Amino acid sequence: MSVLRNDWKTNEIESLFNLPFNDLIFKSHTIHRANFNPNEVQISTLLSIKTGACPEDCSYCSQSSKNDTGLERERLLELQEVISAASEAKENGATRFCMGAAWRNPTDKSLDKVIDMIKAVKEMGMETCVTLGMLEESQAKKLKEVGLDYYNHNLDTSPEFYGTVISTRTYQDRLDTLSNVRDAGINVCSGGILGMGETRRDRARLLQELANLPQAPESVPINDLVQVKGTPLDGIDKLDPFEFIRTIAVARILMPTSYVRLSAGRTEMNDEMQALCFFAGANSMFYGDRLLTTDNPEESDDQKLFSRLDIQAEKGGKLDVDTLKEKQIA
Ligand code: SAM
Ligand code: DTB
Ligand code: SF4
Secondary structure (H helix, E strand, O other): OOOOOOOOOHHHHHHHHHOHHHHHHHHHHHHHHHHHHEEEEEEEEEEEEEEEOOOOOOOOOOOOOOOOOOOOOOOOOHHHHHHHHHHHHHHOOOOOEEEEEEOOOOOOOHHHHHHHHHHHHHOOOOOOEEOOOOOOOOHHHHHHHHHOOEOOOOOOOOOHHHHHHOOOOOHHHHHHHHHHHHHOOOOOEEEEEOOOOOOHHHHHHHHHHHHOOOOOOOEEEEEEEOOOOOOOOOEEEEEEOHHHHHHHHHHHHHOOEEEEEEEHHHHHOOOHHHHHHHHHOOOOOOOOOEEOOOOOHHHHHHHHHHHHHOOOEEOOOOOOOHHHHOOOOO
C-alpha cells in the first residue's frame, strides 16, 4: 500500500505534470497496481432527480437559470420513477446509484423526499450517492443516519480560477460542505472539470486541494468539460487529450487509494484514450447512456470497450467479460 500524504506542495505536483508522458504514466500505473486490481473498474449510474432552473451561475452548466440552454425544467421526480431507474441500473450491472439535483442547497422538506429515495435504493442492494449542492451540518448528519454511502460535491477547479467560472458561491462554501460531509461520516466524492480554460497550474492546484484535505476524497471524479450550447464555456478550446490523461495520472499518484473516476466527456473520447486513462489510474466510470442532462456512451459501446480491454466491472454484473464473450459482443 502507498503512503498517504496530505502535505503536497504545488511545485512537487507541477514537477509530476512536467515528467515525460511515459515516465508519468509508468509511475502512476505502478502505484495503481499496488493498490487496486488494474483490470477492474467500478460502475456508477447517474440519474437527474431534479433538472434545471438552478439559481447558481456555473458557467459550464446546462442547468443554471443564468444560461439559456433550452433545457426543460423538471420537478423533483416521484419515488416510483427513481425506483424504476435504479432497478434498471442494477439490472445493467451498476453497483452505485448517484442521484443529482440542480439545487444551490436542499430545503429540509426536499431533503426528506431524497431520503426516501436513498432508503429505497439501498433496499435494492446498491450503494447510494447524492449530489444536492451545499449541505448544512445537520443535513449531512440526517443523510448519514439513513445510510447514505457517498456525497458528491466537486471543487471543480483551483481556488484561483474558481471566481472566473462561478460567482454565486465561494471556494470556501464548497470546502465547508465537504467538511460537513466528512464530519458526518459519509464517504466524500469530490473532483473537478478540466478544459474550462484553466492552466496546468490550476489543474495542479485543484488536485493539491483535494489531496491535502484532512482526508482525501474516497472518490475523485475527473470530468472533461461537456460543452453545452448557451453556456459561456461553449466553443472554448478543447483540452489536449494527453493533458487530460496526465491529470488522471497525477490524481492517482497524489491519492493512491481513492477511486479516480473517468467522468463526463467520454462521448468525445475514443477507446484508445479511455484505455490510457484506465492505465494511468482511472478505475471508476459512469455507465448508462445519460449523465445528468447530456449524453454518455451507449451501454453496448462500453460493453465492447470492456471486452476489448478484458476489464471487469467491480463486483461482477453484466459487464463481466466472460459473459460478454459468450454473447459474442466482443
Ligand atoms: N448542483 C449540485 C452541485 O453543483 O454541486 C449537483 C449537481 S452538479 C451538475 C454536479 C457536477 O457536475 C458539477 O460540480 C460539475 O463538476 C459537473 N458538471 C456539470 N456540468 C458539467 C459539464 N457541462 N461538463 C462537465 N462536468 C459538468
Ligand atoms: C460528477 O463529477 N460528474 C457528474 C456527477 N458528478 C454528478 C455529472 C456530470 C454532468 C455532465 C453534464 C450533464 O449531463 O448535465
Ligand atoms: Fe446548479 Fe450544480 Fe449546475 Fe452549478 S453545477 S448550475 S450548482 S446544477
